Each structure stands twice: as structure tokens, then as C-alpha cells.
Amino acid sequence: MSERVILHSDMNCFYASVEMLHHPEFAGQPLAVGGDPEARHGIVLTANYIAKRKGVKTGMALWQAKQVCPEIIFVPPRMDLYLRFSKMAREIYSEYTDKIEPYGIDEAWLDVTDSKNLKGSGMTIAREISHRIKYELGVTVSIGVSWNKIYAKLGSDYKKPDAITEFNRSNYKDRIWRLPVSDLLYVGRQTNKKLKKLGIQTIGDLAETDENLLDSYFGKMGIVLWAFANGWDEDPVCKEGYEAPVKSIGNSTTTPRDLETDLDVWIIQMALAESVAARLRKHGFKCKTVEITVRDNGLSSFTRQRHLRHPTNITDEIVTEAFQLFKDSYKWEHPIRSLGIRAADLVLDDIPVQLDLFGNQEKQEKLEKLDRTVDEIRRRFGYFSIQRAAMYQDKVLSHLDAGTHTVHPHSYFHG
Numbered sequence: 001m002s003e004r005v006i007l008h009s010d011m012n013c014f015y016a017s018v019e020m021l022h023h024p025e026f027a028g029q030p031l032a033v034g035g036d037p038e039a040r041h042g043i044v045l046t047a048n049y050i051a052k053r054k055g056v057k058t059g060m061a062l063w064q065a066k067q068v069c070p071e072i073i074f075v076p077p078r079m080d081l082y083l084r085f086s087k088m089a090r091e092i093y094s095e096y097t098d099k100i101e102p103y104g105i106d107e108a109w110l111d112v113t114d115s116k117n118l119k120g121s122g123m124t125i126a127r128e129i130s131h132r133i134k135y136e137l138g139v140t141v142s143i144g145v146s147w148n149k150i151y152a153k154l155g156s157d158y159k160k161p162d163a164i165t166e167f168n169r170s171n172y173k174d175r176i177w178r179l180p181v182s183d184l185l186y187v188g189r190q191t192n193k194k195l196k197k198l199g200i201q202t203i204g205d206l207a208e209t210d211e212n213l214l215d216s217y218f219g220k221m222g223i224v225l226w227a228f229a230n231g232w233d234e235d236p237v238c239k240e241g242y243e244a245p246v247k248s249i250g251n252s253t254t255t256p257r258d259l260e261t262d263l264d265v266w267i268i269q270m271a272l273a274e275s276v277a278a279r280l281r282k283h284g285f286k287c288k289t290v291e292i293t294v295r296d297n298g299l300s301s302f303t304r305q306r307h308l309r310h311p312t313n314i315t316d317e318i319v320t321e322a323f324q325l326f327k328d329s330y331k332w333e334h335p336i337r338s339l340g341i342r343a344a345d346l347v348l349d350d351i352p353v354q355l356d357l358f359g360n361q362e363k364q365e366k367l368e369k370l371d372r373t374v375d376e377i378r379r380r381f382g383y384f385s386i387q388r389a390a391m392y393q394d395k396v397l398s399h400l401d402a403g404t405h406t407v408h409p410h411s412y413f414h415g
Contacts, residue, residue: 005122006237007110008144008152009129011089012161014106016048017139018085019075030054030072035062045077049161082106083246083283085137092132096125101238105246107156109149111237126164134162148233151176153185172231177204184228191225194218203229249285251275252340256397258297259336265326266319267397270388272341273319278375280343286311287343290321296334304329311347314367318343 011017015033020026030051035042044065047056055068065072086105093100096119099111112125119125122145133141140162144155147168154176155165167176181203182192194217200206206214207229214222227233251272259265269292280286291305304325312318322341330336377386 002113002116003147004111005113005116005125006146006149006152007112007122007126007129008103008149008156009089009093009108009110009133009141010143010156010160011085011106011133012140012142013046013048013052014085014139015046015077015082016051018082019078020048021138022081023075026073030056030069031075032056032062032065032072033075033077035074035076047072079249080279080282085139087283088137089133089141092129092136096129099237103153109152109237123164123166126166130162130164146172146231148231149235149237150185150228150233151231154179154183157183173204176231177202177207177229179203181206181229184225186221186228187225191218191221246285246346248287248291248342248344248346249276249279249283250291250340250342250344252293252338254338255336259339259397262327264397265336265339266323268339269322269326269341270315270319271397272339273322274315274374274388276341276343277313277315277318277371278378280313280346281349281372281375284349285343285346286313286349287318288345288347289343290318290325291342291344292322292325292329293338293340293342294326294330294336295338297337298334299337300334301338302329305342305344307345311349312364313343313349313371314364315371316367317364 016031019033020031023031028050030048032044032047032051034045042062044056044058044060044062046058047065051065051069051072054072056065056072060068062074065074082105090100090102090108093108093110096115097110097112101109103109112119112122115125116122119128126143126145130141130143133139142156142158142160142162143164144152144158145164145166146152146155151167151172155167158165158167158175158179179202181187181195181200184203184206187195195201195206198209198213198217200209206226209226211223211226214226216222218225253268253272255264255268259268287308288311289305289307291303293301293303295301306321306325308317308321318341374386
């Protein structure tokens with residue numbers, strides 16, 4: 001049996017790179033994606049390398065980024081755009097293997113073992129993928145090549161941007177074992193502190209530590225990390241299936257006025273459900289869980305969720321679940337200031353579904369067809385070109401264009 005060939009592909013400064021493509025006027029300038037640039041609140045989701053060199057870091061508050069880099073340009077996130085680029089990258093990967101495992105929206109492992117005879121060595125395939133991503137999508141990737149997932153991930157992190165690094169049997173001790181132990185996947189801040197107390201500074205230190213000592217301090221996870229440090233990772237790359245590359249898509253809004261009745265809530269929830277469902281359909285997802293967030297004008301808030309009997313991307317089904325969750329949870333002690341809806345546990349929309357004996361398949365198909373018709377009309381003529389009848393019962397609330405609000409996906413593993 002031939003040794004596995006695993007790639008880990010990581011799109012460099014992904015959100016910022018995509019934004020730079022769409023904003024050529026910002027070429028050569030520091031740019032960060034995140035938060036609400038107008039209100040100057042929120043955090044940096046990612047920054048380009050120009051901004052990073054000036055001290056801007058992911059997770060930094062926008063005002064902090066402005067302090068370290070006064071000339072920085074902020075742009076709001078456009079998750080729909082990033083999802084589209086992520087999908088195009090996976091289409092390129094799929095020409096080399098069907099064993100593709102997303103790691104968030106911008107990274108993926110690829111098992112190209114079975115492609116060697118046709119496509120060449122792991123390094124050859126990595127170079128070809130890197131070239132295609134750059135010239136077909138306009139962004140760069142860093143790719144790690146190794147015989148296991150952990151070392152392949154280390155390879156993509158080893159040199160950035162636009163680089164390819166191979167860790168093989170002959171060089172891994174010289175190159176990997178010198179790296180800080182914190183570089184190893186799953187070694188978080190607290191684990192790193194505990195390892196340092198044991199005198200373990202590098203991945204090599206960890207690899208050569210007595211496994212029984214690690215077991216006594218960390219339990220099973222200590223043995224797992226020791227095996228990872230030694231390159232003994234047999235975890236397979238999951239074959240591309242029905243899991244979505246993001247965990248959830250949601251939308252929330254501070255309402256145009258305080259909500260005081262169930263009808264007020266229904267109108268806003270309908271607008272939010274329409275926007276979330278439309279994005280699910282646009283990106284080929286369905287959700288298995290609906291979650292709501294409610295905040296009253298006294299600033300008390302809560303979140304509730306419900307698992308569905310079958311995955312859906314139908315507006316009526318999402319808003320019905322959301323409104324029932326609200327009715328079951330809120331007693332109208334105060335008017336409501338803010339509402340949110342999140343579609344979670346996403347799967348691809350072509351997942352096989354067992355027919356529900358108590359459901360109405362024909363009705364579902366009609367509702368989905370209706371939704372897609374509305375999507376097309378709004379795409380061509382604008383959001384307000386077609387509205388549901390309920391929206392006309394309050395002119396102030398129905399004026400909310402939920403389609404322009406930021407939709408926040410959470411990565412499958414990072415969230």
C-alpha cells in the first residue's frame with residue numbers, strides 16, 4: 001500500500017484578498033475586513049499583509065487597528081461573496097480528488113493519493129492547484145504537502161503567502177521539530193502554558209517526551225498530541241459529502257421601532273427569515289436547526305433553538321419555527337428592540353431525505369418553487385419589487401430591507 005499524499009490548502013488573508021480584487025482603487029494600501037466601519041465598532045476578521053506588517057491582527061477591535069495603522073481602510077464583510085469564492089476553489093480541488101475536507105471557509109485538506117499516477121506527485125499537484133487558484137480566482141494559496149493531515153496543515157502555515165512546503169519522512173525532524181509546540185494543531189493557549197511548565201517548548205520536545213508523563217497531565221489528549229508531534233496521524237480526509245463548509249447563516253436587526261405585538265414580531269421575523277432562506281438557497285444549503293435571538297428595550301436578551309424534522313431552506317418553514325419559538329419563550333414584559341434568526345447545522349441541499357409520513361411533499365415543493373421565483377424577481381427588479389401580504393400591515397416595519405443586512409456564517413470547525 002503506497003504512502004498517503006495529503007495537501008492542506010489555505011487561501012491567504014482570504015476575505016481581504018477577495019475585497020482587494022473588487023477594490024482595485026485600494027491597491028498598495030492597508031485594508032481590513034470586519035465590523036461596522038461607519039459605527040467604528042466590531043473586530044477585524046482579516047487584514048491584508050500590508051496592514052498586518054503595521055501591526056493589525058485578526059480579532060483586534062477596529063479602533064485598536066486604527067491606532068496601530070491610522071491610514072487603514074475598513075470594509076464590511078460580504079459573506080455571500082466569500083462563500084462564492086470558497087465554492088469555486090472547491091470546484092478546482094474536485095478535479096484532483098473527491099476526498100476534500102473543508103476546514104472553515106478558506107481552508108481544506110485534500111487526499112490526492114489516488115491521483116498520483118494520473119496527475120503526478122503531491123508537489124506537482126500542489127503547484128498546479130496554486131497556479132490555477134491564482135489565475136482563475138485571482139487570490140493566492142499556501143499549500144502544505146505531507147503524508148498526514150497534521151503535518152500538511154503545518155506545511156501551509158510554514159511559509160506565507162503564495163508558498164508550497166513539503167514535509168516528508170526525510171526532512172520532518174529537521175524542519176517540524178524545531179517549530180514552537182504552539183504551532184501544532186489543537187495546542188491552544190492553555191495547553192501551551194501547561195506544556196511549557198513541563199519544559200516542552202518545541203514540537204520535537206513534545207515528540208520525545210515520555211508518553212506516560214503526557215497521559216498523567218493531559219489524559220487521552222496528551223497521547224493524541226504526542227502522536228501528532230511524531231507524525232503518527234492516520235485520520236482520513238473525509239470524502240466530500242453533504243456537510244456544508246460553514247456551520248450557520250444568520251441575520252439580525254435593531255428594529256425600526258420598538259415591537260409591541262405578536263404581529264410586529266411576525267413582520268420582522270418574516271423579513272429576516274426571507275433573507276436567511278434566500279442565502280441558504282443561493283449557496284446550496286439547507287438547515288437542520290432554527291435559532292432565534294430576542295433583546296427587549298431593557299437590554300435583556302435570550303437565545304432559543306429548535307431542531308427540525310427535516311432539513312429546509314424554505315422561508316415559510318423557517319419563519320414558522322422561529323415564531324413558535326418566540327411565542328413559547330416571550331411573555332411581553334417589555335417591548336422588543338432587536339431580533340435575530342439563525343439557520344444552523346447546515347447540509348448541502350441535495351442531501352437525500354427520508355420522506356415524512358406526516359409531511360406534505362407536494363406543498364414543500366410548491367413553497368420552494370415560490371421562494372425561488374421571489375428570489376429571481378428580487379434579483380432582477382430589487383428587494384421591494386415583491387412583498388408578502390403580511391408586510392403591508394405596518395409601513396414602518398415593512399420598510400426594513402433585510403436583504404442588505406450582513407449575514408454571518410460560522411465556520412464548521414472554528415465556530
